[in-house]
Amino acid sequence: MDRAEIVHENFLRRVGAGDLPALSVLTAKQAGLDHAALLTLFRAQVISRQLDRVARRLQAEGQGFYTIGSSGHEGVAAVASALRPTDPAFLHYRDGAFQVARAQQVPGQDPIWDMLLSFTASVEDPISGGRHKVLGSKALSIPPQTSTIASHLPKAVGAAYSIGLMRRSPPPMPEYAPDAIAFCSFGDASMNHSTAQGALNCAGWTSWQGAPLPLLFLCEDNGIGISVKSPEGWVSAVLQSRPGLRYFSCNGFDPVETYATAREAADWVRHLRKPAILHMSCVRLYGHAGPDVEAAYRPMAEIEAGEAHDPLLYSAARLIAEGVATKTDILELYQSVFDETSSKGQEAVKRPKLSSAADVMTSIIPPKREVARVNGPDPDARAASFGPSDMRALEAPQPMNKLINLGLSDLMLHFPEIVMAGEDIGRKGGVYGITKGLQSRFGAHRMIDSLLDEQSILGLSLGLAQNGYIPMPEIQFLAYLHNAEDQLRGEAATLSFFSNGQFTNPMVLRIAGLGYQKGFGGHFHNDNSLAVLRDIPGIIIGCPSNGYDAVLMYREAIRLAREEARVVVMIEPIALYPMRDLQEAGDCGWMRSYPGPEARAPLGQVGITGTGTDLAIVTYGNGCYLSHQAMAELGEGVRVIDLRWIAPLAEEALLKAVEGCDRILIVDECRRTGGQAEALATLFGERLDVPVAREVAQDSFIATGPAYGVTMPSKASIVAAAERMLRR
Template identity: 55%
Template sequence: MADALPQEQRFLDALRRDDWPASDQEHGLDEVGLDAAALIELFESQLISRHLDLEARRLQARGEGFYTIGSAGHEGSAAIARAFRAGDPAFLHYRDAAFLIERSRAVANQTPIRDLLLSFVAAAADPISGGRHKVLGSKALHIPPQTSTIASHLPKAIGAAHSLGLWRRLGGGGEWPADSVVICSFGDASFNHATAQGALNAAGWAAFQGAPMPLVLVCEDNGLGVSMPTPPGWIAASMRARPGIHYLAGDGLDLLDTWRAARAAAHIARSRRQPVFLHLRCVRLYGHAGSDAEQAYRSAARITADEARDPLLVSAGLLRRHGLLSVDEIAERYRAIGEQVAREAEAAVGQPKLTRAQEVLASIVPPPRAGSRQAWQGEVDATPAPMARLINQTLARLMACYPHLVMAGEDIGRKGGVYGVTQRLQARFGPHRVIDTLLDEQSILGLGIGLAQSGLVPILEIQFLAYLHNAEDQLRGEAATLSFFSCGQYTNPMVVRIAGLGYQKGFGGHFHNDNAIAVLRDIPGLLVACPSGGVEAVGLLQEAVRLADEEQRVVVILEPIARYHGRDLLEEGDERACGVDPGPDYRLPVGTLGQWGEGRDLAIVGYGNGISLSRRAAVRLAAEGIAVRIIDLRWLTAIDHAALHERVADCARVLVVDECRRSGSLSEELITGLVERGMAGERLARLTAEDSFIALGPAATLTLPSVDGIVELARQLVGRAIAPGTSAS
């Protein structure tokens, strides 16, 4: 052990002296129901985890390893793994390597040391992420990989727990057995994050009403959030009286007490189908991560005191006091595991890395799977109807054709949605398939992610676009990344319907009229669609559900609120905004463009409300002898720029009408795409919304594109060239 790192020395010194700290609670093996062989195996899992942490630091020092946030001090999670079934889904804290290692014992042909080392060195052969990130995860072990976004995995764990009861209502099936328990672990600092608090509230809210919620939330409390201490007693005081949730505590430094508490938590969650908050005392060793110099913010005395609480010291003491292993036997296990880890680390270092951008991108789009659509047996209503009614009819048809499709959102059930779009669907399909949620967009999206990971196909509703912004990380950091970080082994296919954009009349300001969509278009792998009318809404919605069901995609449909109930287009009473349901087989695939007119004087490219504005403007321009062609994008991501260029190339001028903000807008990409394909800049212009929030009342449309604005700019374009890239509102 001459090359022992400084962090190892305390364990080696204790081994030499045979001097070990006592547990705060001395349990007997028979008392907690654990046999001697099991305790030895738990200790060995702890040793493997610790040696992997130490090896990660050696690899980093050599420039061969990356992202060395470790599990030292949290190795008690091995006992949690043993207390649950190997098939129980586990959404793990990034310090729970010992959990994964211990669970590997219960599943044949597992190589956790090799697998974790491949992750450390970002090897392409890493079986979970393919070298894209250091994550704890395994398909065989039912451990979906988590990013390190603070607490962001809690909402989907609640969705996964809810799915277990839902699958029972649906007659069986799903990713996990119906009597499973979902495990979700996190740190004490994450406990304070709004995402965690919202998830805890959602779990208690559901359980308080009697909804099955077989969930164990494990808070590993090491008393630190990087440099900020957690107030002693804060977690317990916050959770002991939380309605709907059972509170249990255990000593995460003591394997026997952790086993005792974890078994009790598993029993409550599995037998009562109720959530449990398992609060475990832990310690953080070696700093927050490999680059963290904790001496800068913690006293030497405090660091030394924590090192004395090392769970490996406590575990070795348990083995010695129970007479299970001699000092030499402990030393031999420590040495042999260390040598094995070192050997496998050298082998991992030599494994190929990702070397091409295409390799990195390969898992952003999930793999296809067999669909579950059944043939539509009903009739299609041929009555012309506005967008809201056509969406309602389509949702009803989709619910009938896809037996595992589930809808969820605030007010969508009994009320039928704020705008009546989901009327009567809950009465027809039941509250278990049309779920009224609490008012929390993070919980709504997390619910959908968890449902999707269980094998369901969720359609979620976010009531207003502005309400998405406090929950967008559930799409960015969770939904869209899962395939990427798991090489497509885990997916969460879903459709998110969001009512948004501007031009609403008689409603509030920017929270109900919101045109900020840049965040959606910036998420790799996420598909975003926007219908301009009811028929387009049917085609996009039916394609979105097919994409989720067969291609496992995450799709957002941005529905223009102002078009929901509009019946007229050019003049009052013309009902040209109404459409006839095109039927169950009508779909608009990604990149499919719509078109009105064949004019060659001017092509107008737009989407959503911009299409109805442009169609009104086109009538006025036609009266002046200007022949217009209107191109409806429909899809706001994965745009087929070659197809768009082909549609407008024979037009003298091209005007992009973008109802969203000038900066970070879709029009920037569209203009760039046309220029890159050889179109001269002087032929192009864009009309966008101002970089402003939307005001109230008569001022609501002042910062948005208008019919008058389109007509005026079109006249300038056709009459004479204007400055390239001109933007106006």
């Protein structure tokens, strides 16, 4: 027999023989559990266990697709019982018993059937629609998680922050109650991941400063991560050393002790609005997953010692000791749940599956949502907020940095649910002054000076977004995004996909980036690669080339986030922030005026300068500026097309924009490999019959000093490339 069957037989034998573990002196009554509640809790644990057993059988039959089970972690059912079903819960992947226990708190739920539909990848799976086996439920306030490395912890911190923020600045459509607490769970091995450490640090850092953060962490310590043991005492030492976090611990085998400690911890968090950690001991049964053969890396004596601490045995001992149920009652309940689960499993395999690419991809883009229309900023309020200097700036041409600043001010006046967060964006106004003055206008609660951790910045924003806010986080430099890209790929972009559009996290992410900063910072501050963003399904990427377009695009970005729940990434070309002149000093050829209140740049629209038909230059960002410089030498036969929106590519608009042109030159400041030019050349090659050439950056990092620009396109190289094409 495999280990699952051995654990099963051990349970039957030991309950039947009364060979049950010793319990603490704490009684259910003292913990606040009556007999009915204790029996309900045990039933949740048994359901979770039998789901694990049936999942393994379904996989063996080729009908099930997930066997990372919750066996040994059933103590989390007691934690769920100590919380409210409206408390948002971001769950560890072994928390099946938590979801079952919470489902028992909400009328109309059938956790056995729902989870079997997930195991069998049915389109009727109520959380993911058959796309993935994930714990999650809209009705139970459990967003689905995609990660096994605790990447959901940063957004749990954000969700807790959003609850604390509600009392001061409530969003128009909140998801959580003002007195809710956020809950998140993770394993002892995942605790060592930088994402978990960053989230614990961010929570403590926030609490240390007195900001409300009602968050309960649960570390489920089974002592091993796949095959690597946690060193003795390591987990408790790490968790207890965290400043700003209250530490609780419990024996996760005993449901009464776990419930009592979890309730104490939850009440502490809810009352004081401060974060806490509950450290729960447990055991991993059956190995890591179905195909895992534990005996290959663990001594059999160690495996059997763990199986002797089966939490269901402790719960059975509780039921008997408290006079809630007899041995016969327990075994009958255990068998009846298995019979029900097995029967429903055979029905679940017959339910329809996803069958086409279109079906799978339907939920990548969230559904549009109804939002209340709001009027623009009151003129008097605007004048009072902006002050005389900025009111005058609205009337005269300005460089991009100033126009973005004015545009962000207008948006924050217009939409009080916008919250910005980032390193140095508040008091300093950002490294380049883009957010200067906004904290004094809108307050530190809406202009958050974050700690220096990109994972925490994005996690904070994901949590805010799930509670009705429109976050606008800032990543200080494009190269720094790589520290946190999984918060976009693994969390932000997948939430709608894995929840079948039921959960969303709209946001507008601002990133200062791209090349051409003269002699500053090398590749850390001159990063000319967007490949990490371009391959993420569903996100929108914009890159303005001038201040006027930037304002229009930010208005559209906020509309997309607010009305369509989209994740939008805006890349701001640093080198163009202060740009005033185009051809010669003092010509002010790249300055723009502030646009009227109704104007915006819709997604799918491109910018066109010139009407020439000899050559179309297709570009964006700094390339657009350089191409406009080149136009003066190339003559009237050239037109410049500004992509504006890099993803998704506005294919039809681009094809229309180059219509009638004899040649196409793609100017891409990103690298030859992985740059936008690859997709553009493919589009034009597949759809048109005209010569296409690329003028792109080399596959190189950027140097510091005078050589900063030699690996990227320049005015001269664009002119040369255009003339080569025109001579053909």
